[in-house]
Amino acid sequence: MRLEQLQAFLAIVEAGNFQQAAQKCGVSQSTISRQVQSLETALGTSLFHRHGNAKLTLGGDRFLPHAKKICQVWAIAEQELQELQTGKQTELCVAGIPSACAYQLPPILQAFSKDYPHVQLRVTTLGSDRALKVLKDGLIDIAIVMNSPYLATSAEMVVEPLYEEIIQLLLPAKHPLTKKERLTWKDLHHCPQVVFKDGYGLQRLVQEQFNRQGLHLNSALELNSLDAFRGVVKQGSLVALLPETFLAELSHDRDLVVRSLHDPCLTREIVLVTTSDRIQIPPIQHFCKLATAIIKNYRANYHDSSAPKN
Template sequence: MRLEQLEAFLAVAETGSFQHAAHKCGVTQSTISRQVQALEAKLGVPLLHRTAKVKLTLGGHCLLPHARKICQEWCSANREIHDLLAGKQPELCVAVIHSVCAYYLPPVLQRFTRDYPQVQLRVTALGSDRSLKVLRDGLVDVAIVMQNRFLTASSEMIVDPLYEESIAVLVGANHPLADFTTIPWSELLQYPQVMFKDGYGMQRLVQEQFHSLGVELNAVLELNTLDAFRGTIRQGDWVALLPESALVDAYSDPTLAVRPLEDPTLRRQVVLVTTQDRLQIPPIQYFRQLVSELVKPKANHIAS
């Protein structure tokens, strides 16, 4: 069964004439007749009494409301897709890691809401792995995350590198490690670690580094907000390995100290990820462009 067959039947039913139906549909009368005959053959029942004024059979009366509903739904779907491609998207959903959300994304959000006031912007701060999962599940349109090639290897994924940054050590101002200019791994390993929770790319990066060094990671606490990291670290002898963008507020906090690592140093790459199909949508195209232009790392505070 084809849509044009239902449209032909509906036009005849509403006009009472094959000729008028052909005029309404913009095709020949013979085309309307063939479409209706094909529909009748498919259903196995006659749909019309072909008299001077065409009337519906019992089968035609049964089909009529369903044909109307199907054609209306198709028109509605076609209109919504046209609006989507024209940039009339009702909302744009973004999943983004906390450090980017707090420090680098606000200029993007302000520009986007100014230029697309009709689009409701929804931003959720999540870990990298969780962000990529909700992107794959279709719950968000864009993810800004720490690169994970295992989760972005699909051909449908579009990955835009944004920047790379160093990983540094956050300690309390009176912590013994604060006396170092650069912290050796041998000294760092003596202290308990505070880490991001499962689902955050930083947890995976730190775990892999400790594994490569052949030492056991002593993780005493998992957190998921930057405020919680700062509050916890400033009050004890624990340490945290954090990316530079997550340490912006720590540099100006006299109760905290940030120190770079000695070799082997750690770095991470931050990327924007979306899917091929979403790049056909103008608001998503524009958001991607703004992120590329405006999300840039600040000046490097970490002394080496």
């Protein structure tokens, strides 16, 4: 059964005869007759009485509402796809890691809302692994996550680098390690830490670094909120390895100390990820371009302001 067969059937019902239906459809009468005959063969029943006007048989009468419904559903589907391709998208769903949602996304969301005021933005904070999973499952349109080797092997993923940031150490002000001039990874061997929960890219990155150094990562507590990290470390017994984006605002907190780690300096790359089909949709494409431009500008200003002055 094909759509044009259903359309031919409905055209004959509306016109009352084959000739006028053919004219309305812009085809020959023989063509529309063949379409109906093929439809009848597929259904296994006659749809019209063939003498006089095209009067529906009992089977044709029963089939009529179903044919109308199928064609209506098809028309709605066509319209929705056309609107999608022309940018008439009702919502855009984004998932991002905590630091990106807190510090990088707000200006992007504001700019996008001005350009696409009729698109409802939905933002969810997730770990990198979970964000990529829901993107692959089609539940979101864009993920802002930590880069991983998995992304390079997935053909359907479109990956746009956004920025790199240093992983630094957050300590309570009275912690013994604050007295050392230069901190290395060996200083954290067996040191009790608060870490991100499993499934967060930063947790995996830190664990891999400890493994490479032949050191033990003492995970005393797991969290998934940046504000919770700050509160726990302030209690005075635990330290945490966190991104510089978050730690920059804690420089004036007298109860906390931010220190860099050496040998080596650990960094992570943050990327924007969508899929090859979604990037063709105008609102999604525009969001991706905005994110790249705004974050690039932000990072340039950030490094200029943090650079030492002569």
